[in-house]
Amino acid sequence: MLIRFGYVAMSVHVAHASPSKTMTATQFAKIADREAALGKLVRIAEENLHNTLRLLRHNRAYDIHVFRFSSKLVPLVTHPLTEGWDPIPRLAEPFRELGDYVIQHGMRTSFHPDHFTVLTTPREEVLRTSLADLAHQVRMLEAMGLDERSKCNIHIGGTYGDKESALARFHSRVNDLPAAVRRRLTLENDDKTYTAEETLQAAEELGLPMVLDLHHHQVNPGSGVAAEELWPRIRATWKDTGIPPKIHVSSPKSEKDVRAHADFVEPEPLAAFLGAIAAETPRLDIMIEAKQKDEALFRLVADLAGREEFREVDGATLER
DNA sequence: ACCTGTCAAGTCTGG
């Protein structure tokens, strides 16, 4: 099994490289000249895109092939204050440059909208903004020239006191999505509401790939079925995508606060999981969600690479 | 340069 590792949005090693700089809505509203205010947002977005490219170069230097873009690359883009504003044409060049770099170096990239994107919502307005968010992220991937192997990963959402009807809404809303959006979706089990089993069932029914989050499964295990038992079905959801299955790993911050992310990743549970699935899984991509970002990646890879069962292929790729 | 309260956004719980 070939395993690649990646991290989320920002690096603890590359200084002053935030890809999520922003402006508050209050500040935006204070600027009388709307064109000037929008121009400022474009400048911030350019800086975010530039910093993202710096991060990709850093990733390349350390053999990191998996990366999640910040969901805040373009500030306030789906805010009501900027209604009717379309900054993507103005940002075509930096987006294209990012995408070219990703393609040139064979990287796997994705987006993961914030928890305000909820397709299960009964509220019309929330659904509208959720769809706008998704559409925006897909447009950014398109502006980068990245094909449908670059995904947008979402959770199913809330229950509103009735999981059955929430799931029914989820199904019909996914089916109503524009094809270009739907084909980019992946579904992830969450840490409170929709278990890995429930998420898997929805993914199978909708024909979407499922991202298994091992930490979420640990704190929201449902019936308690082991992740490796679900794995053959989860793996099967990736069959026709042209990309390896992806999982998320992180560790509880503390016993008191098990859902929060720790600085680093405990290697042991992951090593055990990988041992259980290695035989049936030729390739796997692992997204590390730890506070110490790429440093957590380096430590985890070093730990695993030191074990007998693993062989280091490059700085962020292992063979098991 | 550094500190602290605040920030666009949703959902859920509890009062």
Add this chain to the structure above:
DNA sequence: CCAGACTTGACAGGT
């Protein structure tokens, strides 16, 4: 019906 928790990087305003 409303306040607070959840969670998080960065802003904004102050020293």
